[in-house]
Amino acid sequence: MAGILWRLRNLSRYLRGSTILTANARFNRLIRQQEKSEMSKIRWYQTRRLGRESRLTRNILARRTPLSSSSNSNNSCSFIKSQIGESLSPNSYTLLAIPIMVADTNSNDKQIDNSRQELKNSSPRRQDEKTKTTSPSRLDDNLRDRGDRGERLFKWILKQRQFTDAAIEQVIQSWFEAWQRHRQQIGQFEEFWTREGNKWTDLMLVLDPEAVISNFVAQLKADEATNSNINNCKIAIGMLFNMQGFSEVKVNGQALKQTMKQPSSALRKEHKEEPIYKLDILLKHLQSKAQRLDQLPEMEFMGSVISSIMAFATLRLAEVHRDTATPLPDGAWQLHTIIRKTKVPKTTITFRPLCNRDICPMFWLSNWFKRRNKKQQNQPLWWHKSRKKEATYEQLYKAVNIIMQEAGIEKQNTVISIRKSSITKDIDQRATQQQINRFSMHADGAATVQFHYDMNLNDDIRERLAIFE
DNA sequence: GGCCAATGCTTGTAGTTGGC
DNA sequence: GCCAACTACAAGCATTGGCC
Structure with a gap:
């Protein structure tokens, strides 16, 4: 009996906190989060970049200023609705807070949560994913912080399974370069998870990791993240849930595979004849x-x-x-x-x-x-x-x-x-x-x-x- | 200038599928 | 059942920007 009550209590918390909220409740919460997030971003810019009339800041403020006015809710609503559609379905309405850095808004409103990729594409190698250059100032702090949070979350998950510090270090050291990638992508997921109003402990209550990853991927797609970033995130978060103890079948189900078909196929190297110097x-x-x-x-x-x-x-x-x-x-x-x-x-x-x-x-x-x-x-x-x-x-x-x-x-x-x-x-x-x-x-x-x-x-x-x- | 971190690109491996 | 082609996944490599 106690076991049943415990499960019911957990289920109740789960319903409140993660994936099975009603559309209206989720929608209202999203609006609140959106407003809160936007306000914090504006404050962040005002304090960090005070006195610097950068075009980047002006663009962001210009796009976000209405949120601080009396018509906040309406504007915010219309913005969110435009992002997710008027008719919300249970698995399509999650919305990550709008990224802090926005590329040149003169062309389109491409929003990429992963801002560093924009800096990289000035290289001649970066030809497949077209992005624009933007001011790099303060970006790195955000990304490094994200990587740190990803690492902390990964370690926390293993600690919940009674892994010792030494055992966790051994898991990490078994990777060479891949760990740097994983920690960054887990950090990206951590942002998504907490902005959804969840806590780390809520991860312990997840019953359907495939749904969580699918929602995360859907959000990344909505934010126009690169295919490479989407794939890497999916791999890293799948690995995280695997580490948490979920089976491969639970983590990587058919629906998620279907979702990943487009970004995966986009990454395949084109077989083309290209000259190389002698x-x-x-x-x-x-x-x-x-x-x-x-x-x-x-x-x-x-x-x-x-x-x-x-x-x-x-x-x-x-x-x-x-x-x-x-x-x-x-x-x-x-x-x-x-x-x-x-x-x-x-x-x-x-x-x-x-x-x-x-x-x-x-x-x-x-x-x-x-x-x-x-x-x-x-x-x-x-x-x-x-x-x-x-x-x-x-x-x-x-x-x-x-x-x-x-x-x-x-x-x-x-x-x-x-x-x-x-x-x-x-x-x-x-x-x-x-x-x-x-x-x-x-x-x-x-x-x-x-x-x-x-x-x-x-x-x-x-x-x-x-x-x- | 050195170091670190992020991320696109590359490539090995294992599993799946379809033809024979 | 065998084999080849295809695919997804995972991780190593290359490149580059930012910070100190």
């Missing part, structure tokens, strides 16, 4: 560098060594950064690294002399170590002499970019393009499939190479088709 451009530049080793600044020298390694070992920059190097008695050099994307991550690559000494990784590695004095010989491979510390990933990245730009490679080509160009050259030179698979070290060699690297070959075939006897 690797020879880079190799010729390395050759010219080899003629004047003594005059090379340290960053250029490092960039040359890395470029040579990437061209002849098809390693990714992150893998090169993890490298250690050992000389062999016959003058060859071995690189030891961890390739996390393969089934057997520990990898050793041996560089032996090439016919062209000046572009050979062996030549560049041996000279890289010759620059050091005796004390520095045992320092890490990417030891920065002038800074007296190991070079960071970003420094390696900059060093390679220097070399690529000097070589005349167009700026839109990224660091990983060295790997692409190298494998493409192999294909051009009619290396066998087996050779290419071994060289590229892809787990699923044939399919991956065909999809990602078989770039210039079709042009070559067409050229040859066009030649008459």
Whole structure:
């Protein structure tokens, strides 16, 4: 009997707090939250950015000011209605508070809760998700805070399951880069959850996690979040509920799968023929560098060594950064690294002399170590002499970019393009499939190479088709 | 300038489906 | 039952902006 009462009490709280409110009650609460949220945002801007007549602030205030007037409710109502439609259905009326940062309102009213993505799209790589640039001021505080809250929520969930601090840390450490993504997306969910009027403890009362995630995804779509962001959020929150103890079936049901079809398919890489520069451009530049080793600044020298390694070992920059190097008695050099994307991550690559000494990784590695004095010989491979510390990933990245730009490679080509160009050259030179698979070290060699690297070959075939006897 | 964090892009893996 | 193609998921990599 006590058990039944306990369940009824929990069910009652659940009905009050999360997903099964009546449409009217939810609608009224949304209006109150909306007003409260808007007012707090305006206050935030007034205090944080007082005196700065930024266009961004003016835009936001211009759009939100009516909320502070006597016609608040009506305006707010009409705004919400326009967002969610006049006829509210139980699963479509959740509305996340309007994001603080708004892009240029001269064009459309695109609202993106995830403001950093707007800053990123100035890069030539960001081509699939069109967004606009906006003032970055104070944005980062908000995002960092969001990540922290996500981390706290994740840890809190595991603590409810009696995980010790050490056990929680081990769970987190089992991720490499993915954790940074998860904590951010969980933070985004935490914002959604609390703005809905829920508390963290209400998560313990959720009976249908699929509905919660679906509502969250629907809200992200309404806010015109990017497909990438929607997918990442879905993955992170699904993982969170899994950690909470829900089965995969409960978390990732058919309705959610249906909801995710569009953003998932939008992320699939388009298979298109795109040109890549000839690797020879880079190799010729390395050759010219080899003629004047003594005059090379340290960053250029490092960039040359890395470029040579990437061209002849098809390693990714992150893998090169993890490298250690050992000389062999016959003058060859071995690189030891961890390739996390393969089934057997520990990898050793041996560089032996090439016919062209000046572009050979062996030549560049041996000279890289010759620059050091005796004390520095045992320092890490990417030891920065002038800074007296190991070079960071970003420094390696900059060093390679220097070399690529000097070589005349167009700026839109990224660091990983060295790997692409190298494998493409192999294909051009009619290396066998087996050779290419071994060289590229892809787990699923044939399919991956065909999809990602078989770039210039079709042009070559067409050229040859066009030649008459 | 160095470091950190966010996030788009890439790619490996496992599961599903359909043809034979 | 086998196999290949397709798909979703998960996580690593690359790039970049902001803060100190």
